[in-house]
Amino acid sequence: MLASTAGSSTESEFYSPVPQGYRKGFHKYVVVFGTVMSGLGKGIFSSSIAKMFKEKGLVVAPIKMEGYLNIDSGTLNPYRHGEVFVLDDGTECDMDLGTYERMLDQNLSSRNFVTSGRIFSEVLERERLGKYLGRDVQMIPHVTGEVKRHLRELAVYGDGTNPADVVFVEIGGTVGDYENGFYIEAVRELAFEEGPNSCCFVALTYIIEPKALGEQKSKAAQLGIKRLMEAGIQPHLIACRATNPVTNTAMQKIAMFSNVPMRRVFSMHDRESIYTIPEDMRQDGLDREVLSILDIHDRVDIGHEDRVRRRWTQFVHKLQATRTYELTVGITGKYAGLRDAYASIDKAMEHCSAHIGARVDLRWIDTTAITDHNVADELDGLDAVIVPGGFGQRGVEGKISCVRYSREHGLPYLGICLGFQVAVIEFARNVLGLAGAGSTELDPDCSHPVISELPEQKRIEGLGGTMRLGAQDVQVTPGSLVHFLYGNNETIRQRFRHRYEVDPAYVDRFQAKGLIFSGRHPAQPIMQVLELAQPTGGDSADGRIRHPYFIAAQFHPELTGRPLSPQPMFMGLLAAAIRRSAGGSDAWRNDDNVARWIRDQHTGVQTASAGSPD
Numbered sequence: 001m002l003a004s005t006a007g008s009s010t011e012s013e014f015y016s017p018v019p020q021g022y023r024k025g026f027h028k029y030v031v032v033f034g035t036v037m038s039g040l041g042k043g044i045f046s047s048s049i050a051k052m053f054k055e056k057g058l059v060v061a062p063i064k065m066e067g068y069l070n071i072d073s074g075t076l077n078p079y080r081h082g083e084v085f086v087l088d089d090g091t092e093c094d095m096d097l098g099t100y101e102r103m104l105d106q107n108l109s110s111r112n113f114v115t116s117g118r119i120f121s122e123v124l125e126r127e128r129l130g131k132y133l134g135r136d137v138q139m140i141p142h143v144t145g146e147v148k149r150h151l152r153e154l155a156v157y158g159d160g161t162n163p164a165d166v167v168f169v170e171i172g173g174t175v176g177d178y179e180n181g182f183y184i185e186a187v188r189e190l191a192f193e194e195g196p197n198s199c200c201f202v203a204l205t206y207i208i209e210p211k212a213l214g215e216q217k218s219k220a221a222q223l224g225i226k227r228l229m230e231a232g233i234q235p236h237l238i239a240c241r242a243t244n245p246v247t248n249t250a251m252q253k254i255a256m257f258s259n260v261p262m263r264r265v266f267s268m269h270d271r272e273s274i275y276t277i278p279e280d281m282r283q284d285g286l287d288r289e290v291l292s293i294l295d296i297h298d299r300v301d302i303g304h305e306d307r308v309r310r311r312w313t314q315f316v317h318k319l320q321a322t323r324t325y326e327l328t329v330g331i332t333g334k335y336a337g338l339r340d341a342y343a344s345i346d347k348a349m350e351h352c353s354a355h356i357g358a359r360v361d362l363r364w365i366d367t368t369a370i371t372d373h374n375v376a377d378e379l380d381g382l383d384a385v386i387v388p389g390g391f392g393q394r395g396v397e398g399k400i401s402c403v404r405y406s407r408e409h410g411l412p413y414l415g416i417c418l419g420f421q422v423a424v425i426e427f428a429r430n431v432l433g434l435a436g437a438g439s440t441e442l443d444p445d446c447s448h449p450v451i452s453e454l455p456e457q458k459r460i461e462g463l464g465g466t467m468r469l470g471a472q473d474v475q476v477t478p479g480s481l482v483h484f485l486y487g488n489n490e491t492i493r494q495r496f497r498h499r500y501e502v503d504p505a506y507v508d509r510f511q512a513k514g515l516i517f518s519g520r521h522p523a524q525p526i527m528q529v530l531e532l533a534q535p536t537g538g539d540s541a542d543g544r545i546r547h548p549y550f551i552a553a554q555f556h557p558e559l560t561g562r563p564l565s566p567q568p569m570f571m572g573l574l575a576a577a578i579r580r581s582a583g584g585s586d587a588w589r590n591d592d593n594v595a596r597w598i599r600d601q602h603t604g605v606q607t608a609s610a611g612s613p614d
Ligand code: GLN
Pocket: 388, 389, 390, 391, 392, 416, 417, 418, 419, 441, 497, 498, 499, 500, 501
């Protein structure tokens, strides 16, 4: 007998680890595949079904499986891939995770995001540890086995409190791509092992409507679905993305060629807002079909569904309502023109503008050519300015000019991360008179490095040379603007993604001239929120620089904005902008409606008319 075959047994042909606590038959899976092309909104689709299921009282756990070899999204260029989203535990991931968090109002973690790079590196690590018991390590069963392990571990973990009734799996890319083939194989194996009614396979496809023809063509969709079937997967349900509602003819052809009954083929045409999708799906009966496929009708809690749906419907009505105010908000972005690079800011604005009753036109501003001389023209017509996060030198001087203009002209300002740092630099240069003030990220030799990398600080925090990533508590000064915005909470939890920070050696000088550091690390001298004092409505004899709304955060408030609990810093920005555009008093904080809205948000009380601060 040859040595290499000695000891082989049928058992070792399979590698499908099942974690402790796993209940076969209890955990179910909905797997969404993309066909024809990427960018169809698999994440939006998957999170919309997950949302409906959560409303039904089921525990849901989404996961996105990316095909690329990067270990996470940390090094990806937002210009190519959209924004890098950061989770509470510091995971840097795809922006789809933001969609899941917002739709589900559920915090996610590294369990909910996986890349090929991470799977492979785990396989190689295990191999070095001798965990494969002398076997030659192969794509099947070992790599696919690790994929199944991830999915089953997530099922056991669920939402962190209870195990998942349903795991929603979004497979990145398109069926037929080289790099996601092993994911598709893994879920095929999973369905086989878990048995009937365990998995609902959904093919999200695209119906082309060439202008010249003026009709919908389904051939590309048919071919894409066929490709999925070649991989051994018979879809249970087909969702057709399209610009316009998909015609019956196109859907019939798809049903016929893919063995999927018409009642399980759905039109997923473009909508004004993604937040209307769950209700539209429900009307089409999509949730019932998935419940049937997974055989879990008996787990639905109708009372719960009615209660939570009501709140959501109120929000959707606000989204669709005619808005009382018209605002234009400028966002200075290096990636001006690419909304995906600032997806969470875009979404935070969408939520807040609906709650406050304003139609907000976002104007993306490229700052590379902005100077103190032309900034007035560039910002002309704006009701508020946001300087978002960013890395590197490009356009920074223009951003500093925008901060200066906003500060000196009472234009409501919200700075985020880099927008916080440039506000500090601007104040140092133009108020403290430190002409050489800068950040060592942008100019390592600047004479006053008010923003700098502080290795000593990082060492205390145990961060090494790395970025500050993920959620941390921020201590808020009582009586400050940020304290008011967050419902008089003295501790708020926020997500960070940055390397540089305010050098504490300068803090006293800033404060003496009126820059208030109203949010700080609970134990260390790390500045996390800055603001200017607000107008008192009467005299301001103390000579402090005052401003109706000038606030900036070293963290990223946009990452935690949710449709039903809109982000307070953005809400305040819009309230101040409304006041300004209406020519009212600067003291927008005294406005009853804003105050009531804030109070309601933080006490969970629902005031039907809350929102319009007029
Ligand atoms: N580049 C800055 C830093 O690393 C800001 C980062 C950001 O805006 N996300 O500190």
